Ligand SMILES: NC(=O)c1ccc[n+]([C@@H]2O[C@H](COP(=O)([O-])OP(=O)(O)OC[C@H]3O[C@@H](n4cnc5c(N)ncnc54)[C@H](O)[C@@H]3O)[C@@H](O)[C@H]2O)c1
């Protein structure tokens with residue numbers, strides 16, 4: 384066990400599920416001396432204090448950023464430009480900034496705009512762990528244990544600075560991967576953003592119907608599994624969908640083609656085709672699940 388914490392001062396913008404869990408994990412590992420939190424609501428920051436996520440609530444970035452070792456931006460992605468604009472004038476020589484946002488091209492574009500010549504101090508990240516719950520009450524020290532974190536380093540980042548951000552996530556128990564921002568956004572449009580959109584669409588459609596009460600009364604575990612993520616934070620998902628609009632539209636188009644093909648097979652009473660699709664999908668899902676459980 385190291386005698387000294389790897390990070391002195393951590394400043395988090397957004398002490399909810401993602402930011403709160405990061406702070407709790409680094410605290411549990413003894414790798415941070417002090418956590419200062421900035422948030423949007425007083426009630427949220429009070430909760431973050433109560434749950435021991437932050438030691439202090441920040442008021443003025445000009446006072447808190449210059450001597451911070453690490454800043455994590457863990458707000459909804461559409462808030463990131465505003466947060467970056469607030470902290471940019473105060474970045475210290477050794478302050479590193481990272482984020483936990485689900486989309487990366489937009490975060491990098493905003494960071495380039497606001498950090499300018501200091502862009503090298505921003506190392507973009509995305510923990511691939513989460514839940515349908517949000518806010519400080521949802522934060523858990525073990526959220527990232529054995530989960531992936533994707534970093535999308537920039538050409539301006541030094542290997543040493545990237546290593547420090549890797550190390551922070553490793554202290555949280557995560558396994559680190561690297562992708563380019565564009566590849567990141569293409570992949571997560573397919574495996575995260577599309578499933579959320581579909582889940583919201585199904586629940587919304589059923590909820591609008593006159594007999595929705597009766598439908599929901601009989602919904603069971605299949606419905607539960609398909610729709611858990613439709614209980615996720617609407618603002619967060621609105622922002623993600625808009626930030627990753629083009630890759631998501633491409634995935635939606637591919638999915639629509641698949642639905643059309645299944646519609647045609649059903650209309651034509653083509654059980655063979657349905658069977659082929661279901662068999663291939665089951666094999667792929669089972670292979671993925673056994674790999675994911677390793
Ligand atoms: N929920 C997930 O499963 C998940 C997983 C990985 C990444 N993410 C990403 O992490 C980020 C945070 O998501 P979350 O699930 O922790 O949401 P959350 O709602 O639990 O927490 C977000 C926090 O940000 C605060 N906030 C909003 N605007 C702010 C601003 N301008 N300045 C400072 N704080 C502000 C909110 O008050 C809230 O406490 C999002 O960008 C999301 O895309 C979420």
Ligand SMILES: O=C(O)C(=O)C[C@]1(C(=O)O)C=C[C@@H](O)C=C1
Nearest residue numbers: 485510511512513514515575612
């Ligand atoms: O477990 C959940 O509820 C999630 O939605 C987590 C999940 C995902 O797997 O799609 C959601 C968004 C993130 O950016 C990363 C992870």
